[in-house]
Amino acid sequence: MEFSANSPILFIIFGVIILAVLGQSVFFLIRALRRSKQLGMDQKKIKKTMISSAIFTIAPAVSILIGLVALSYSLGLPLPWLRLSVIGSLSYETIAANNVLSAIGEAIGSLKFSELTAQQFVTIFFVMTISIMVGIWLVCIVCKKVQGGILKMENKDKKWTDTFVNAMFIGMISAFWGFVFCDFRVIFTGQTYGLVPVLVMIASALTMALCGLAVKKFKKVSWLADYALPISMIVGMIVAVPLTMWLGAPPVVA
Amino acid sequence: MEDKNSISKVMTYRDSVYFYGNIWNLTITAILLFAPILCCIIYQVWPDWALLGAGLVATAPMYFAVGVVEVFTYIPMLGAGGTYLSFVTGNISNLKLPCALNALEQSGYEASSEEGDVVSTISIAVSSIVTTLIVALGVLLMSVTDLSTLLTNNPVLEPAFAQLIPALFGGLGVVFVSKNWKIAIAPIILMLVLFIAIPGLGGSVGIMVPVSAIFTIITARILYKKGLLG
Numbered sequence: 001m002e003f004s005a006n007s008p009i010l011f012i013i014f015g016v017i018i019l020a021v022l023g024q025s026v027f028f029l030i031r032a033l034r035r036s037k038q039l040g041m042d043q044k045k046i047k048k049t050m051i052s053s054a055i056f057t058i059a060p061a062v063s064i065l066i067g068l069v070a071l072s073y074s075l076g077l078p079l080p081w082l083r084l085s086v087i088g089s090l091s092y093e094t095i096a097a098n099n100v101l102s103a104i105g106e107a108i109g110s111l112k113f114s115e116l117t118a119q120q121f122v123t124i125f126f127v128m129t130i131s132i133m134v135g136i137w138l139v140c141i142v143c144k145k146v147q148g149g150i151l152k153m154e155n156k157d158k159k160w161t162d163t164f165v166n167a168m169f170i171g172m173i174s175a176f177w178g179f180v181f182c183d184f185r186v187i188f189t190g191q192t193y194g195l196v197p198v199l200v201m202i203a204s205a206l207t208m209a210l211c212g213l214a215v216k217k218f219k220k221v222s223w224l225a226d227y228a229l230p231i232s233m234i235v236g237m238i239v240a241v242p243l244t245m246w247l248g249a250p251p252v253v254a
Numbered sequence: 255m256e257d258k259n260s261i262s263k264v265m266t267y268r269d270s271v272y273f274y275g276n277i278w279n280l281t282i283t284a285i286l287l288f289a290p291i292l293c294c295i296i297y298q299v300w301p302d303w304a305l306l307g308a309g310l311v312a313t314a315p316m317y318f319a320v321g322v323v324e325v326f327t328y329i330p331m332l333g334a335g336g337t338y339l340s341f342v343t344g345n346i347s348n349l350k351l352p353c354a355l356n357a358l359e360q361s362g363y364e365a366s367s368e369e370g371d372v373v374s375t376i377s378i379a380v381s382s383i384v385t386t387l388i389v390a391l392g393v394l395l396m397s398v399t400d401l402s403t404l405l406t407n408n409p410v411l412e413p414a415f416a417q418l419i420p421a422l423f424g425g426l427g428v429v430f431v432s433k434n435w436k437i438a439i440a441p442i443i444l445m446l447v448l449f450i451a452i453p454g455l456g457g458s459v460g461i462m463v464p465v466s467a468i469f470t471i472i473t474a475r476i477l478y479k480k481g482l483l484g
Contacts (some may be wrong), residue, residue: 001259006397009296013289024282024339028338029336029376040472045360049357049380049408050376050380052357052360053353053380054384057384059356059418060385061389062419065388066405077393087341090411095313099313112411118299120293129289129307133286136279136342139325139329139341143272150330162364163478166333167437167467168471170437171473174460174466178445178466180420182438182456182459183456193339200424201426202424204422208424229352233418233422234420236417236420240421241410245413250259254289
């Protein structure tokens with residue numbers, strides 16, 4: 001069969017795989033919902049969790065879609081569609097593809113998908129698939145043990161276990177707060193674009209704090225609590241537009 | 255039917271998550287590995303072995319190491335059900351985990367309780383489903399319309415989405431940091447200093463997450479032992 005990176009057959013095959021992945025989410029969702037009823041959990045809360053999770057997801061999902069456009073220039077639509085619907089991320093898939101393409105003097109964004117040969121396509125596909133596999137099956141081996149360890153720790157000292165898990169959350173948040181400052185040093189060379197992410201983060205944090213205060217003060221707006229994070233995120237992203245115009249965008253790395 | 259009932263009675267909910275999670279994840283691993291092989295069969299080509307070797311050597315060792323560290327870092331935070339789903343659907347630190355964290359915060363359940371596990375599973379499952387649907391819809395629109403041009407080189411969308419991570423972690427972080435400020439001070443200072451001082455560290459945030467998590471656990475343990483966490 002003649003190869004095209006945008007061939008309908010690829011859309012069909014990858015579509016079926018994505019359906020299987022979707023099937024797993026639906027399966028786990030149904031079982032968790034059933035369990036929530038058995039545990040007598042407040043179903044209103046569960047419904048709110050579902051709605052706020054769905055709304056929160058919209059902006060990051062659109063951002064994944066934008067990443068997909070970047071990859072599709074060199075790889076066509078179906079492969080980035082599959083790869084960004086399963087484990088991996090835009091940066092990982094780009095690195096994996098570039099590690100193959102660089103050997104032939106090309107890169108994502110320089111080679112057009114219509115010039116990609118079937119052999120290059122399957123080679124990139126194998127590298128993308130194999131290099132990130134470890135998480136999916138390692139989870140099968142260690143998930144029960146690690147969770148069991150946490151439960152054991154909880155039986156021994158509940159307060160420390162809660163602190164332990166909170167410390168992990170804080171650790172992750174601290175790393176990303178640090179990441180926000182990664183271009184901060186350009187200020188010392190007289191450039192200002194490194195301030196944009198910092199100010200965006202502050203704008204989002206302030207919006208969140210205001211939402212929290214409003215919910216505490218006025219009972220009428222208690223619904224705000226469920227949407228505070230997506231609202232803060234959107235405010236931060238909107239603020240980013242004039243801030244970028246004012247302070248500049250980071251130089252594009254080729 | 256009776257058999258099935260008796261199995262589910264003997265198995266706790268968590269055990270059933272491990273049981274079905276293992277089946278799902280191993281099946282999906284097999285399907286994912288089979289996909290490039292199927293492409294080889296359809297197009298009757300083999301991979302370019304030299305390119306494949308070069309690509310794997312450059313990519314796999316690093317992401318294997320990252321994968322191992324990520325599994326141990328994220329399992330305690332994602333809960334059992336959330337872990338199985340997240341390691342299949344990806345985008346953990348920038349989407350699934352923040353989503354679960356926010357859901358836990360709103361519902362008030364502890365991450366390590368069974369209720370917390372149920373809540374994080376529900377939020378990650380919904381998030382995965384919504385992501386898959388949005389991406390699929392986007393791909394469909396891109397193949398028939400000019401959506402891709404609209405999404406890229408857009409003077410409004412581009413700067414807005416470039417700042418998604420700061421916008422996400424500003425709002426998410428302020429809640430957790432204000433609630434746990436005693437254990438947050440040291441890691442925040444450390445991470446700020448590291449990221450400001452070391453050029454190019456921005457590309458390694460995934461590696462800095464476990465580093466920061468371990469550092470926070472150690473400092474929290476010291477504060478806990480000294481009785482400073484009231």
